[in-house]
Amino acid sequence: MVLNWESVITGIVSLIVIGAFHPLVIWCEYHFTEKIWPAFLAAGALCMAAALFTEGMISTVFGLSGAGLLWSIRELKQQTERVRKGWFPENPKRK
Numbered sequence: 001m002v003l004n005w006e007s008v009i010t011g012i013v014s015l016i017v018i019g020a021f022h023p024l025v026i027w028c029e030y031h032f033t034e035k036i037w038p039a040f041l042a043a044g045a046l047c048m049a050a051a052l053f054t055e056g057m058i059s060t061v062f063g064l065s066g067a068g069l070l071w072s073i074r075e076l077k078q079q080t081e082r083v084r085k086g087w088f089p090e091n092p093k094r095k
Contacts, residue, residue, distance in 0.1 A: 010060050017068040025072050029079040030091050037073045044069030 028036050047066030051059045082088050 006057065006060075009057060010064075013057075013061055013064055017064045021068045021072050021075070025075045025079055026088065029076055029083065030089070033094070034076040034080045037076050040069050040073050040076065044073075 028040075044066045047062045047069060051062035051066060054062060079088065083090050
């Protein structure tokens with residue numbers, strides 16, 4: 001019986017990407033506001049392009065990271081709303 005470790009590794013990498021981008025979005029919104037979204041777009045596009053030109057698990061990691069970065073654009077906008085509602089602190093240096 002042959003075990004398919006790629007699927008297990010993909011699942012673990014997915015959890016790591018999701019776990020890493022959640023605090024990254026909070027930190028970026030706090031320090032830069034949601035106006036940092038073009039950096040997420042550029043990095044996401046680069047990761048997706050890299051996924052097209054690589055093979056194996058590294059391609060999967062690039063694809064997951066790219067998708068995470070692109071999804072983070074939406075999360076940045078939602079994080080701004082959460083800050084507005086008072087659920088997260090606003091950076092006092094921005095006022």
